[in-house]
Amino acid sequence: MNLSGGHLVHGMGMALEAPTWPAITHAEVEHVLTRFPGAGRLIRLNWHSPRPFSAAALIDTDQGAYFLKRHHDRLRTPAALAEEHGYMAHVRAAGLSVPDIVKAANGSGAIALGEWTYELHRDAPGIDLYRDRQSWTPFLTAGHAREAGVALARLHRAAQDFPAPARADHPLIASFTILPAADPLIAADAYVAARPALGRWLEDKPWRQELARLFAALGAGLYDRLAGQASLWTHGDWHPSNLLWTEDGRVSTVIDFGLATRTCALHDLAIAIERTAFRWLDLGQDEAIGDVDAAMAIVAGYCDILPLDHADMDALWRLLPLVHVEFALSEIDYFAGIVGDPDQARIAWQDYLIGHAQWFLSRAGQDFLRRFADKAMA
Known part of the structure; x- marks a missing residue:
């Protein structure tokens, strides 16, 4: 699988399409991780999400597995992400299993770098059975x-x-x-x-x-x-x-x-x-x-x-x-x-x-x- 130039995403129909947002690169991940010092050093970039409205990737570092998501700043800013992160923290405290947001060096759950906004999640427990299936497709059972x-x-x-x-x-x-x-x-x-x-x-x-x-x-x-x-x-x-x-x-x-x-x-x-x-x-x-x-x-x-x-x-x-x-x-x-x-x-x-x-x-x-x-x- 080509993890950069050949990356395709879900479109509005059945066919995969070229992404609106470029795939996250190895060098980009390394740069972003400098803002999340507890996340460690990048070892490998494993998978690019086919979801179309942002770019995201699963990565391994010497501290564990993470999910990195990148948004254009016209779509989400760190302040906008803080709204949903607050909700996630609330339901997690109530006992629901949701992704754990990694804090950046500045204490925020998201950072801005140029025109991009990044958030980093710790790998969540569970099997991702449906990760390559389109939206608007049924459950398997x-x-x-x-x-x-x-x-x-x-x-x-x-x-x-x-x-x-x-x-x-x-x-x-x-x-x-x-x-x-x-x-x-x-x-x-x-x-x-x-x-x-x-x-x-x-x-x-x-x-x-x-x-x-x-x-x-x-x-x-x-x-x-x-x-x-x-x-x-x-x-x-x-x-x-x-x-x-x-x-x-x-x-x-x-x-x-x-x-x-x-x-x-x-x-x-x-x-x-x-x-x-x-x-x-x-x-x-x-x-x-x-x-x-x-x-x-x-x-x-x-x-x-x-x-x-x-x-x-x-x-x-x-x-x-x-x-x-x-x-x-x-x-x-x-x-x-x-x-x-x-x-x-x-x-x-x-x-x-x-x-x-x-x-x-x-x-x-x-x-x-x-x-x-x-x-x-x-």
């Missing part, structure tokens, strides 16, 4: 889906007394401000207005009309159903490759809190289902992409730890078709603004935001929602 639901509930239980406010308007955050609003179109206007690159990209498109159509078709009654949900810091990106596993198929460690912020438990649970119970990468080739049993396995595992009542279940299945909308807008903002890639922004708008929601209006999508609701409400 129903047992994994159920154990993922168990682990998500444990995370939510650990987070219940974390007092930090929601994160600032960083790119690529799984925020939740539009769907819970009394008027989601007004909330969407505010979301877009706060992100000039997103606004410029959308200005020649009928985006308000498209969102109004989707909200009317799929979002009726959401405001009333979500009004009583407790505010909670959540993960925001609960899919198989963000979980490490034990030999007997349980979740060992939860990783990658990059999208985390304050939302609510049902938002996070709906995202977990949306990420894993549908073969979205087959959309357009096969309409029957939803797996109700996989969705219910996640819910069943969750309810083993934190039971949901009838009203919660009703809100959950109604939230599911639109839960991706706000992060899809964040992806468009990232592609249009930070990356400057209008083609990828178009895919995020047409195929992701509209396409995923539109599927739920298809015969297959309506059938999925009916069967999921019947099982969830039974």
